[in-house]
Amino acid sequence: MTSRIGGLAAILLIGGGMTGAQPPKVPGKSGAAADTMPPELKTLIDPDTAEVLRRINGLSPYETPDLKLRQDTVYANTPVDYEPFGAIKPYKEFFLKQMEYTGPGRAIPEPGPDLKSVKIGFIGPIMSTVSAATGGKSHEEVLGIKMLEGAKLAIEEWNARGGYFRRHIPFEMDTRNDNGLWGASGNEIVNMAYKNEDWAILGTIDGANSHIAIRVALKAEIVMMNTGDTDPTFIETNIPWVMRCIGDDxxxxxxxxxxxxxxxxxxxxxxxxxxxxxxxxxxxxxxxxxxxxxxxxxxxxxxxxxxxxxxxxxxxxxxxxxxxxxxxxxxxxxxxxxxxxxxxxxxxxxxxxxxxxxxxxxxxxxxxxxxxxxxxPWNPDHKDPKLDAFRTAFRKRFNAEPDTYAAHAYDGMNMLIWATQVAGLNRAKIRDVLAYRTKPWPGVTHDIPFGAALDDLGEVFxxxxxxxxxxxxSREDMNIPRGYIPARDRVNRATGEIDPMQPPPQN
Amino acid sequence: MRIVAFIGLAVALSGPLTATEPVKLPYVYTKWRQFTVADGLPNDHIFAVKADGPRVWMGTEDGLAMLDKRTGKIKSWGEKDGLPWKVITAIDVDKKTGDVWLGLFGGGLARFSGGRFDHWHQLNSGLVNDVVYGVAVQDEYIWAATTTGTSRFNTVTGEWAIFNEKNSPMEEIWNYNVAVGNGKVYLAVWGSGMLEYDLATGRWKDYLDPDGEMEIDLYRDDGIIHVIVTGASPADDVVWISTYFGACRYDGRHWRGYYNQDSGLASDFINNAKGRSADEAWFATDKGASAVTDFKTNTWVTYTRDTKGQGGKAVVMRDRGVLETVELPVGIPHDFVINYDIDGNDIWVATAKGLGWGIGEGYYPGLRERPKTPTKTAAVKGGVR
The missing domain is CATH 3.40.50.2300 (Response regulator)
Structure with a gap:
């Protein structure tokens, strides 16, 4: 497909429901019927997302959607003089092409009508415990509690707007403490994925706990949105279920x-x-x-x-x-x-x-x-009415200033809830609408553009x-020079013809 | 010069080899059976499969299942039957006792013996974590690869040992798989490559990506291709390794890396590996079941399922060139392959949507001169061979 979608499909979807150009509907498998789509929901679906939905709905367990995968030319916008083994052409370069999910999950039917709430998981360090690293008191609660508050505010705002629009039921946060001891975060993700049946999960901060959590999320096939772990390796794992909406180290x-x-x-x-x-x-x-x-x-x-x-x-x-x-x-x-x-x-x-x-x-x-x-990872002084509104709402709700953990959690939770609203109650489709977004997410922290590794490639400060x-x-404010970032990958560069450390000669 | 050109033109015009012309080709599984919830499985998402004589054990996302090969009947056990936790990610069978050991995903370790489940977990034993990804029986020891290290249980003395960053060269402790063979125990560790424990000396050896970088593989054959390792499977005197970035083979001296770009691998995202010999190994990719069938010639067979019907394809490749495409009336159950077991000439394929049984009638290792398989083969019908 083309990454930019013409308006026709979108008009068909938004104006006339998921009919017309839609693939044949599989009974019970494509979510709430689009011709009964609530008007609030229609406003959340831009033309590109409409086309993604058209291509992921109605698939059999054996089909994968015909959607274009992101392809980056340079990993993480790395300048050539910062590249590892820069003078050598590597055999293989990773993370340039977006990971696919090829499993049967898109065909899993939605739950029955007795569902009382739509659960979104939260895992973060919110309760004092013993630090796995020191044996003393844990130290990340101050960060985790702000993260919890940001996420909670997002959930409460969506519920004030009507909750999960397709069924008029509330979103509910399944809140878990990220106790770093003995890999407890892994157990918590199992509980969220299999016992509580959450639809997506937001968390966490500690790098080791995050890695443990995403390995479980991968097997359980549930989206894990990270908003507070800046460890670069978090995303360097090739997991199609993992995303991050904060700039990394x-x-x-x-x-x-x-x-x-x-x-x-x-x-x-x-x-x-x-x-x-x-x-x-x-x-x-x-x-x-x-x-x-x-x-x-x-x-x-x-x-x-x-x-x-x-x-x-x-x-x-x-x-x-x-x-x-x-x-x-x-x-x-x-x-x-x-x-x-x-x-x-x-x-x-x-x-x-x-x-x-x-x-x-x-x-x-x-x-x-x-x-x-x-x-x-962002500029809290930037002028944006969304950010102002967030700050006002946060102060009113918690009688405190939001910090970076609160703001990023607010963005991350909004992304998850938006995805759940538009995709319906299907974990694979929730993943898809986020993974195949063509435009940056308009967050309060900044516009969040995903790279091929589904990492935040937005500007840092x-x-x-x-x-x-x-x-x-910003870089520009301080007049900081930037290294040369070539518009092609390392493996396919023409070594010997040009100096890889320099821009190509201009003709 | 003109003669050479003429011969070249004649060869070119003659087209590819005809279907009956003998060439050296690998064995291709053309007879498959599929098992799903429609056949009695408690769940189609199968994490683990283990052949045990006439029984085939399956660990699913919702219970334990056992297929009787003789009858084609499936029996299953859930939490109501005493299974401590429904999600089973690993299975091994103690050949001496017949006990079935289960790695539970968030539920610890269980033994199924004499119709009873026994349960070990973080709070009642030396199991280091309840998220168990791999389990392996080594004599009287049970090894369990967990998300925060590996535990070893002595079934005779009841003693537990824990292996983590404090007593082994685990750069990270996120264990993903464990296998026994060649007098060694192999751990596949997420973020720490492959670890080898020598049973004779009790010494550890680690195998890390020599370039030390997450975003590149500098040289293909200089060592393990990446530190995010998902499986390690010894066979003969080599070990086959799977990662989410490609695969490799290590013979104790030489490494060989495999990527989708230079082999018959359907994809570089590989959930598991199962070695059959020094020449043959199966890789569980997210786009099909890929087997290197002849190491020396880099000959592969990849099995996939069609999106419509039960049929599928087997594509024989050497390097990246296609040698043969075999249409299968019944293919593997799904292209998202999670695990394997090798059962004599047969192969068991655990997928995200059912179990596949590749029936190895006339199986041969390596390559043989044979005519290319006709594009259509007879369907395997009925439940029993």
């Missing part, structure tokens, strides 16, 4: 390193990071970019999650005579590290991951926060603490 790392290396031309870089998956995988792109730009990281120090004294790490970093220090970890420890650095006379520029963009960091760091720069507040800057 790869994207933020690229921008941060473009600033550090290309703009500021720092060459002696030190890393201090949490000794967990977030820290370990978060700095991978930072490390790789520095090495590939001929300025390998001078020193990388890891610390335990219960640490409050970082003198062991910082003394060694001080001896390394660094130009800049990059931290990847939680906000509280980030601020403590910064304070201890300054106390030791280490006045290097301090860069950090997005978790430091928080009031907790500012409160602990005090005056030292001034000038700190962090990667950030740098947050700088300036004059007592976080300010968000």
């Amino acid at each position: 790869r994207q933020m790392g690229y921008l941060l390193m473009d600033y550090v290396l290309r703009k500021m031309k720092y060459s002696r870089i030190g890393i201090i990071r949490a000794s967990n998956r977030y820290g370990r995988f978060g700095v991978r792109e930072v490390n790789d970019a520095a090495r590939r730009m001929q300025h390998p990281v001078i020193i990388e120090m890891a610390y335990g999650l219960a640490n409050t004294d970082f003198s062991l790490q910082l003394e060694r970093m001080k001896e390394a005579n660094l130009d800049a220090v990059i931290h990847w970890g939680d906000a509280g420890q980030s601020a403590l590290i910064l304070n201890q650095m300054r106390k030791m006379g280490m006045n290097q520029p301090f860069f950090a991951s997005d978790r430091s963009v928080s009031q907790e960091f500012v409160k602990i760091a005090g005056a030292n926060a001034e000038g700190v720069i962090c990667g950030y 740098l947050a700088r603490f300036e004059n007592g507040a976080w300010r968000y800057h």
Whole structure:
């Protein structure tokens, strides 16, 4: 099919129901009859989505839809000088072509009329527990509770509009704590998929727990929308059921390193990071970019999650005579590290991951926060009536400001509910309408365009603490140079004819 | 020069080999039976299949099933019958005792013995997690690959051992499969490649993607092609490996990678692998059942089902060239293949929509000179061979 659909099919669908050009309807398998489609539902279906629905409805268990798969030319918009083994043409390049779901799920009938609610799963760290990493108190609840609130607000708003339009029943959030101990997230996904019969799931934050969860979601065949785990490898698993609506550490790392290396031309870089998956995988792109730009990281120090004294790490970093220090970890420890650095006379520029963009960091760091720069997955200062409305509603509902976890969860839950509304109660079709979206999702955080790996390829930003507040800057705002991103994949490039590190000559 | 050109033209005009002209070709399963809920299965989504003499055990999304090959009858067990949890992702049979060991997806480990189910889980045993993806019997030990490590249960002493990042080279602990063979236990680990446990020495060895990058495979044959490994199946003195990115074979010294672009693999998304020998292995892809049937010549057969009716196709390929296409009156039950078991000359194919039984009458390994199979073969009717 063509990715852009002509208006005719859409008119047939929206104006006259799923008749006319529709494939023959399979009784009981294509959801609520479109000729009885509620008017509220029609407004959710744009022409492209109408065509996707036309092609996924009425399929037998043995058919797969005739829909064009996304094809990227470069994975994650990686500049050539950040590519691994950049001078070598690899045998195979992954994640350029969208994954398909080829199973029989689209033919599974919808549940009977006695359904009382449409359950959407939520899993996140919302209750205090023992940290799997430290044996001490867990530390991500502050993030998870905001995520829960954002998701809850989205559900409540849809219910205020009439709930699940096809049956006039409410959406219900199946809320689960992401207890990191002994892989409990896997058990929770099993419960959500098989016992509670959720239609899609939103979660979670911790990288390891997210991987455990998506492996279960893959087998159980249920969409897992991630809104808070920025681990690049989360999406690098080739699972057709997994999506993410937040920019990841790869994207933020690229921008941060473009600033550090290309703009500021720092060459002696030190890393201090949490000794967990977030820290370990978060700095991978930072490390790789520095090495590939001929300025390998001078020193990388890891610390335990219960640490409050970082003198062991910082003394060694001080001896390394660094130009800049990059931290990847939680906000509280980030601020403590910064304070201890300054106390030791280490006045290097301090860069950090997005978790430091928080009031907790500012409160602990005090005056030292001034000038700190962090990667950030969106620009909370951008002007958008949707964002204003979200903030107003969030304040009214929770008497607090929404943070990044709340905003992304709000977007992610809205995506899942939209998909459920338009696709009907069929997990495979819920997946399809999201996976085959042709336009970015108009979120409150930003317009969210999926790449072939169903990851958010939207713009990321740098947050700088300036004059007592976080300010968000785009690449253009800060005049940060960008590496060359070729318009073709690595495997099919013509090596030997051109320098792969440079743009092709203009004729 | 003119003579060469003339011969070339004559060959070109003569077209492909005729159907009766003998060429060296692999065995093709042309007789298939399909089993679904219509035949008595509790559910069509089959995660695991294990042949056990006249019995074939199936782990489905909604219960345990057993097919009696002699009668074609299917018996099933659900939670009301004492099965601890309905979703079964792995099965192995203890040949000495006849006990059937079940890996339960979120329900732990179960033993079906003498009509009774016994249950081990996180809260009553040393099972490290209740999400069990793989189970394997090794003498008196039961190995269970779970989402947070692998547990080993000694059925004689009742002792449990846990293998995770603390005592094995697991970079990540998300185990996906376990298999026993060649004096070793092989773990397929999501994010940590393949791990090999030497039963004689108790030592571990890990096999990771040499390029260390998720988004590329730098060289095809330099090692395991990716660290997201879904299955490892020893056969003869090699091990066959499946990933969601392609497949590979390791003979202890040399690696060989396979992708859809350079082999008969129907797809690079592979749920599982089952080795039959050093030359033959079956890969459970999301677009069909693909078997490399002759390693040396990279000859493959891929079985698919037509979208209409029960028929299907078997396509014989060498590298990416098609040698033969066989129309099957009955094909595999569905193209989304999840698992296999090899049963003498027969093959059992677990799919997302039913079980397939490939009946290996006249099966031969490797290649043989034979005429190409006529495009239509006789249908297999009735329940019993």
